[in-house]
């Protein structure tokens with residue numbers, strides 16, 4: 005007879021076997037631990053911890069509260085987040101099915117160390133069951149052992165950190181040669197990885213990207229909202245970074261002042277009359293944000309980018325120039341991207357509009373990760389189309405945030421330095437290699453980071 009959670013609750017290895025099928029009809033590797041949490045009605049929230057804590061399971065506050073929550077560190081890498089989540093899932097199950105609560109552990113009725121050992125064993129077996137490890141071993145074993153140089157690659161099969169993989173091989177299978185005392189093993193693995201830069205993480209971008217897709221697809225974006233005060237601070241940082249990233253010399257204090265004044269006095273804001281270019285553009289950026297903040301936002305057409313551009317320049321000396329296409333060739337500063345020639349612009353705009361309408365038709369059937377992928381393809385196309393003389397990056401990113409908002413995904417922006425290096429760099433890699441993975445990864449990580457704001 006099939007085992008239930010109740011049958012297996014006192015055996016971490018059996019419990020892992022019972023829980024793994026919660027990821028769906030098929031067993032996939034790396035195990036979709038985020039989907040498992042979702043299927044178990046366990047909610048996930050990302051946060052930035054003060055200490056180097058990786059995660060925490062939060063019991064419901066009282067009997068009327070039915071929310072079981074796992075808080076994960078937004079700054080950890082994805083492999084660690086996965087292991088932490090698996091660990092916290094075990095705490096959750098032990099609480100619900102065996103009554104092992106924080107209070108009981110704190111009262112010393114259950115040994116904390118033993119409990120931690122239990123949940124870690126569960127996590128390790130959930131993500132890397134013996135059977136699957138044995139299946140892939142022939143590829144990685146050399147003689148009697150798995151050499152350190154093979155551990156990085158092997159770890160990606162399970163979506164584990166190299167250290168977690170090495171621990172499994174050492175303590176479950178005795179397959180690591182030499183000293184394997186936990187501290188020494190940790191030292192050996194990290195030293196090996198640091199010294200061998202040819203362990204090429206880029207080789208595993210596809211897997212890494214797939215792991216982030218699992219997060220984006222299982223995450224309940226609709227559940228968590230931030231308060232007005234946090235939202236305001238975030239918007240000011242957003243506007244500031246959008247401008248600073250474009251090389252506009254403005255301080256965050258000045259942005260805050262302009263934003264607040266516009267909010268209070270609308271078109272009577274004292275900043276309307278200054279005539280300073282950076283103030284005009286900051287006001288425009290505020291207006292773009294106000295448009296995206298509307299609650300009744302509907303799915304845009306490509307034409308709405310022209311509306312965003314009009315907003316960006318609505319306080320400029322010639323606001324009628326907003327939303328009009330460029331009439332000269334252009335380039336994207338600092339990216340090496342090849343931009344569409346201005347004569348080709350109308351035709352290309354027309355065909356991209358049609359493609360976008362097709363996307364709009366199917367958007368609601370797409371998973372979050374598929375939706376994001378398509379949205380980023382349009383984002384790239386818009387960047388190389390570069391329809392306006394100025395402000396293209398800002399409106400293209402605002403347009404992308406519009407699409408994200410329709411899925412309750414928080415808006416994304418990049419800090420000044422990130423913008424130059426990672427963001428423009430990943431757009432260039434599409435130009436050079438037709439490879440969207442780097443841009444997708446960048447956005448998925450930025451989304452997780454934004455969830456912790």
Ligand SMILES: [Zn+2]
Pocket residue numbers: 091095120123
């Ligand atoms: Zn724990």
